Amino acid sequence: MTEDNYNKNTPWQDLTPGGDIYTAGNAMEFKTGDWRSVRPVFLSEKCKQCGLCFPVCPDNAIPVGKDQKRTDFNYDYCKGCGVCAKTCPFGAIEMKEEGV
Amino acid sequence: MPYNLKEIIAEKPVRFTAGHRMCAGCGCPPAMRMILRALHPEDHAVVSVATGCMEVSTFIYPYTSWTDSFIHTAFECSAATMSGVEAAYQSMKKQGKLPQDKNTKFLAFGGDGGTYDIGLQSLSGAMERGHDMVYVCYDNGAYMNTGIQRSSATPHFADTTTSPAGKVIPGKMQPRKDLTEILEAHHLPYVAQTIGVNNFKDLYEKAEKAIYTEGPTFLNVLAPCPRGWGYPTDMLMQINKLAIDTCYWPLYEIENGVYKITYKPAKKLPIEEFLKPQKRFKHLFQPGNEWMIEAFQKEVDDRWEKLLQLEKATSEPNAEAK
Ligand SMILES: Cc1ncc(C[n+]2csc(CCOP(=O)(O)OP(=O)(O)O)c2C)c(N)n1
Ligand code: SF4
Ligand SMILES: [Mg+2]
Numbered sequence: 001m002t003e004d005n006y007n008k009n010t011p012w013q014d015l016t017p018g019g020d021i022y023t024a025g026n027a028m029e030f031k032t033g034d035w036r037s038v039r040p041v042f043l044s045e046k047c048k049q050c051g052l053c054f055p056v057c058p059d060n061a062i063p064v065g066k067d068q069k070r071t072d073f074n075y076d077y078c079k080g081c082g083v084c085a086k087t088c089p090f091g092a093i094e095m096k097e098e099g100v
Numbered sequence: 101m102p103y104n105l106k107e108i109i110a111e112k113p114v115r116f117t118a119g120h121r122m123c124a125g126c127g128c129p130p131a132m133r134m135i136l137r138a139l140h141p142e143d144h145a146v147v148s149v150a151t152g153c154m155e156v157s158t159f160i161y162p163y164t165s166w167t168d169s170f171i172h173t174a175f176e177c178s179a180a181t182m183s184g185v186e187a188a189y190q191s192m193k194k195q196g197k198l199p200q201d202k203n204t205k206f207l208a209f210g211g212d213g214g215t216y217d218i219g220l221q222s223l224s225g226a227m228e229r230g231h232d233m234v235y236v237c238y239d240n241g242a243y244m245n246t247g248i249q250r251s252s253a254t255p256h257f258a259d260t261t262t263s264p265a266g267k268v269i270p271g272k273m274q275p276r277k278d279l280t281e282i283l284e285a286h287h288l289p290y291v292a293q294t295i296g297v298n299n300f301k302d303l304y305e306k307a308e309k310a311i312y313t314e315g316p317t318f319l320n321v322l323a324p325c326p327r328g329w330g331y332p333t334d335m336l337m338q339i340n341k342l343a344i345d346t347c348y349w350p351l352y353e354i355e356n357g358v359y360k361i362t363y364k365p366a367k368k369l370p371i372e373e374f375l376k377p378q379k380r381f382k383h384l385f386q387p388g389n390e391w392m393i394e395a396f397q398k399e400v401d402d403r404w405e406k407l408l409q410l411e412k413a414t415s416e417p418n419a420e421a422k
Contacts, residue, residue, distance in 0.1 A: 006162045019161050027119030027158070027165040035124060051106040055300045056337055058129040060118040068106040077118035081125030081326075082334030095334070 032059060036080035038095045042072045046092035053084040053093065105299040112137045113167070115145070120165040121157040125333030127324035127340070128154050128238050131296040131303060132209070135236060135319070136168075138307035143203045144168060146185050150178035150214030153245040153325075154238060176218040179226035179235055182208035186231045205311055206233035212253035213243040216279050227286045227316040234310045234317050237279065240325040248328045252277040255348075256399060257392045258380045260328070265383040270392055275399050283318040284354050290317040292353035294362075297340045302351055302362055309353070322349045330379025342374040347404040352411070359411040368404075371397045 006015065016022065049069050053062055061078035064070050085093040115136035122129050132154065139145055145168035149155040152175070158165040159172060173181040186206045192198045208226075210219050215237040223235055242260050243249040250260040250272050257271040265271035280293045290313040292306040303321070310317040322343055326333045343349040344363055348371060351363040372393060375381040384392045 016162070021159070021162055021164045023164075025114075025117040025165065025167040027160075027163040028117050030119040030121075030163050032119060032121070049106075051109070052299065054105065054109045055134055055296065056130050058122060058124070058126050059120075060114055060116075060129075060133065064106070064109045066110055068110040074118070079124035081336075082332075083125055083336045086334040087337045 031076045032079055033076045036075075036078055037098055038080045038082065039075070039098050040073055040078065040080070040082065040085055041094045041096050042070075043092045043094060044072075046090050047088075048090055048092075050089065052089065053087050056083050056087050058083070103299075103301045103305060105301070108137060108304065111141075113141055115139065115167045116158070117165045117167065119163060121160060122153060123325075123327055123333075125326045125336055126153070127296070127322075127326075127336050128240065130300075130336075131238065131321050131323050132236075134296060134300050134303050135307040135321070136207075138304050138311055139205060140203075140312075143205050145205045145207055146171070146182070146189075147207050147209065148173045148178050148181045148185070149208075150210035150219055151175040151245075152211030152214050152243075153240070154209060154211065156245055175214050177222050178208040178210045178214060178219060179233075180222040182206050182233050182235075183226035183229060183231040186233050190232075206231070207311070208233060208235045210235070210237055211244070212237060212239040212241060212279075213249075213251045215239075216253045216277050217251050220282075224282075224286065227283065227288060227318065229316075231316055232314055234307075234319065236307075236310075236319045236321060238321050238323040239279075240323045240328060242325070242328050244325045244328045253279065256396055257384055259383065260380065270389070271380070271383065278403070280318075280320045283320075284357075286316075287357065288317060288354075289313050289315045290353070290355055292318070293320045293322075293349070294351055295322045295340050295344060295349055297337070297344060306353055306362075309355075328380070330382075331377045335377060339374075339377065342369065342377075345369045346371050346374040347400055348374050350404060350407055352407060354414075358414045358416065359407070361407060361411050371400050 054064050059077040061074040062070055082095050085095050116133040147168050148171040239253050242254050248261050250263040254272050256275040259265040259271045263272035283291045294303045294306045296303050310319050324339045345365045346369045352361045
């Protein structure tokens, strides 16, 4: 049974019994990036990889590799809250209005 | 092992994913994600969240942000649900129906409404019965998911939709309930109050202790809500820092009755610093309302002083002298 193709017109008879969800963490298929009205811009040359922004993103949109270094934002999920920009001590994240 | 933030983020799996529908800048997801990171990667967890933002926005059919087993539960019974799961697990393990070499951990979550208020008796019951589980309260200081109604965790004088500040009342008329102390009165092996701040060390280490201390344990986590508190969404980490530097939200833990304050600000800031950025306290800064700030400050000072006394009274040398 898969819940992958459900939409709001799916009749209840076709839903999983009990409304169970079988795929762990499948919210990743739901992109929240289109909520954003301001966008964080990562200025990698200013980043000292101090790690302070790694845990603060509510939407886990700051990818950190096995080398313990961050890379550019994951805009599929970033909602543009700006917490990371305010946290960075080195000014390596700038908030810019979307579509400007 | 000394705490290493970068290593933890790089190595330990994300057990609370992106794609959830919590508001931009909400203080809950970073704190909850870090708590789950404290699980040993090889351990499985069962999570239940009482109805509230963290529940209705993270498990919207057919999507889930949780990578462990997750159970929807009603507003008042996150602790009861999880205690039943834990009891069933222990029984099945004893009967040999579950693998002996695998570990499952049990985590119940609830908002302040679901914990300080309506879920209090089910929490108290689960803790008293001694289930091997952690209860985590994420305290955002009101019933946020239904539109910012006051709870017993809402701070004194805060403007909410059911304690509107105006000519008739000065915002919420009562001071906050102290839930962490109520849990300590259950004589649990581990009780702690924490927050996500700086490199999240305090939060992670307390979560790890709570999860891996046998028996019922409790964490109270302050989780700011930009909607309900009325501060700009980007200020989360600054608000968290002000909460601990003003001693509004003291960081401490109680292990088998022994209190330890885990952060004592070098310079305790006046409470105005914490109140000022938040719209829910705007009226406190109007001329004629100075008494509210004074009363608030006194409450914070009295509680902090009492905590210092408790730490002193229960510290090891004293305990031995008894
Ligand atoms: C018995 C019952 N009463 C009322 C509700 C409606 N309700 C759902 S969530 C909620 C508020 C939750 O507040 P809190 O626990 O503080 O979590 P938050 O939304 O702030 O994260 C209320 C009143 C309910 N689901 N069940
Ligand atoms: S209403 Fe507040 S607590 Fe709820 S998701 Fe939004 S910011 Fe978070
Ligand atoms: Mg709440």
